[in-house]
Amino acid sequence: MKVAIIAANGGAFDAYKVFNIATAAAAADGEVEIFFTFEGLNLIHKEAHKQLPMPEGTEHFKEGFEKANVPSIPELIEMAQDLGVKFVACQMTMDVMGLSKEDFVDGIEVGGAATFLNYAKDADISLTF
Amino acid sequence: MKADFTVDASGLTCPMPIVKTKKAMNNLEGGQVLEVLATDKGSIADIQAWAESTGHQYLGTKEDGEVLKHYIRKASEGEEKEEKKYDKTIDNNGLKSKLNEDITIIDVREPAEYAFGHIPGALSIPMGELEERLNEIEKDKDVYVVCRTGNRSDMAAQKLSEKGYHVINVVPGMSEWDGPIEKSDS
Numbered sequence: 606m607k608v609a610i611i612a613a614n615g616g617a618f619d620a621y622k623v624f625n626i627a628t629a630a631a632a633a634d635g636e637v638e639i640f641f642t643f644e645g646l647n648l649i650h651k652e653a654h655k656q657l658p659m660p661e662g663t664e665h666f667k668e669g670f671e672k673a674n675v676p677s678i679p680e681l682i683e684m685a686q687d688l689g690v691k692f693v694a695c696q697m698t699m700d701v702m703g704l705s706k707e708d709f710v711d712g713i714e715v716g717g718a719a720t721f722l723n724y725a726k727d728a729d730i731s732l733t734f
Numbered sequence: 735m736k737a738d739f740t741v742d743a744s745g746l747t748c749p750m751p752i753v754k755t756k757k758a759m760n761n762l763e764g765g766q767v768l769e770v771l772a773t774d775k776g777s778i779a780d781i782q783a784w785a786e787s788t789g790h791q792y793l794g795t796k797e798d799g800e801v802l803k804h805y806i807r808k809a810s811e812g813e814e815k816e817e818k819k820y821d822k823t824i825d826n827n828g829l830k831s832k833l834n835e836d837i838t839i840i841d842v843r844e845p846a847e848y849a850f851g852h853i854p855g856a857l858s859i860p861m862g863e864l865e866e867r868l869n870e871i872e873k874d875k876d877v878y879v880v881c882r883t884g885n886r887s888d889m890a891a892q893k894l895s896e897k898g899y900h901v902i903n904v905v906p907g908m909s910e911w912d913g914p915i916e917k918s919d920s
Contacts, residue, residue, distance in 0.1 A: 606787060625748060625749050628749045628752075628753055629748070629749040629752055629753075629780075632749065632752045632753045632755070632756035632784070633752070633756070633783075633784050633787045633788055634756075634787070634788050635787075673747050674745050674746060674747060675747050676746075676747075676750060684753055688753070688756070
């Protein structure tokens, strides 16, 4: 199973959608690559990923997340990388936002649209969040 | 229920039960059984789907209050390859027609597999215990050996035949068994 994911949004809910699917796929021996672009870069930004915003009006779900013992985003990132999920940051967005590879969590790669397309062309599952 | 290894994912949400299962499975040898404890109700469907996509064998789930106990048997390499060597075999229907006769049926699968469904009256002797439990098998009866796909029982049949038993291997075995089934708790 080969899974290609585009992460283009930067909220806490977006992060859960992306990393839950990615870790589940990797745990089922899937090959997984996530392409982070535009606000999606927040999900792997060294500082930003630790305090991603909840969508407006849903702040009260915070308690639900804690009660259900949902893993934190930093934990999910570590787990995903541990299971071999590949993180690719979009070079073009980084240039626009003035970010460099050092601004992100360790172990990421940097690439462009063609990099992602080349990976995704024979993927069994392609997802965009 | 006897398992070789237990991993505790209780109190954890998706995707943690699957991630924990995957990591624990790496420590098992082919053929061993993993017990996964979970409280996430979604894990019932998820564990089965996970087993299907990874090729491991989902045995079943027991509910113990809030806790779900899932049992999965790790696939061994080349398990699905059909390499039968023992020449005396019978198919499932053949055995079904003999259930009322005075025969011995030995189920050589793991105890957890046996517990989730076996032929009524079959004696559970896991492959690994066969040598030391030979005294439980009567010599003057026909012995039918069964497992899931006919591979482990093939090895068992060869072993028993060497020891002087009149043995018949049941092919394919429990994976396609549609006759009577009995379940047990331990």
